[in-house]
Amino acid sequence: MTGSLEIKLRDWHIDDLKDYQKWHSPSASWKKLDAPYYHSLDDKSEELVEALKDKIINRKFSHPRMSLVIADKQNKLLGSVSSYWQSKETNWLSIGLVIYDPQNWGKGIGKEALSLWIEYLFKYRPELVRLDLRTWSGNIGMMKLAVSLGFLLEARFRKARIVEGEYFDGLGYGLLKSEWLKIKQH
Numbered sequence: 001m002t003g004s005l006e007i008k009l010r011d012w013h014i015d016d017l018k019d020y021q022k023w024h025s026p027s028a029s030w031k032k033l034d035a036p037y038y039h040s041l042d043d044k045s046e047e048l049v050e051a052l053k054d055k056i057i058n059r060k061f062s063h064p065r066m067s068l069v070i071a072d073k074q075n076k077l078l079g080s081v082s083s084y085w086q087s088k089e090t091n092w093l094s095i096g097l098v099i100y101d102p103q104n105w106g107k108g109i110g111k112e113a114l115s116l117w118i119e120y121l122f123k124y125r126p127e128l129v130r131l132d133l134r135t136w137s138g139n140i141g142m143m144k145l146a147v148s149l150g151f152l153l154e155a156r157f158r159k160a161r162i163v164e165g166e167y168f169d170g171l172g173y174g175l176l177k178s179e180w181l182k183i184k185q186h
Helices: 014-023 045-057 109-124 140-148 177-185
Strands: 008-010 067-071 077-087 092-099 130-136 152-163 166-176
Touching: 008 109, 014 045, 014 077, 067 109, 077 109, 092 109, 109 130, 109 140, 109 177, 130 140, 130 152, 140 166, 166 177
Parallel strands: 092 130
Antiparallel strands: 008 067, 067 077, 077 092, 130 166, 152 166
């Protein structure tokens, strides 16, 4: 899947592992915004790389995919899009996005990638009626991105996240498939 900014979503490749490991170091800038209230993955980058390597080598990709790489026109890893079940029984899927290098933030890459991801999920998971996106009130960029794509703020959990000793709200945004189809018509 290719977008107008010359980015694409694709499967993971072995060549991605070196950059993936680099961007999963505990000091990586994106970690300050992507759920920084969870510290349990900071010391597990080696395990994450090995699990991803096994998945790539043994082609253990689900169909439809639960995550894909965001790559530039040279096929270089820029980030990833992901999904996870809030409730498989009710077809309630949450989505996420990471752009690793701060030099690539604010350029529209996230919006393009998440738009491609939403299209992919609604196409290959026809049972989905909605998607949601979770973030926290300290991640202004993700909040703006959600709204720009048509997501509505559906939940605010006040003072539910602690980052560097300060409380922030947990936020839940939702997008119905019917709303997405109307947005895409315009």
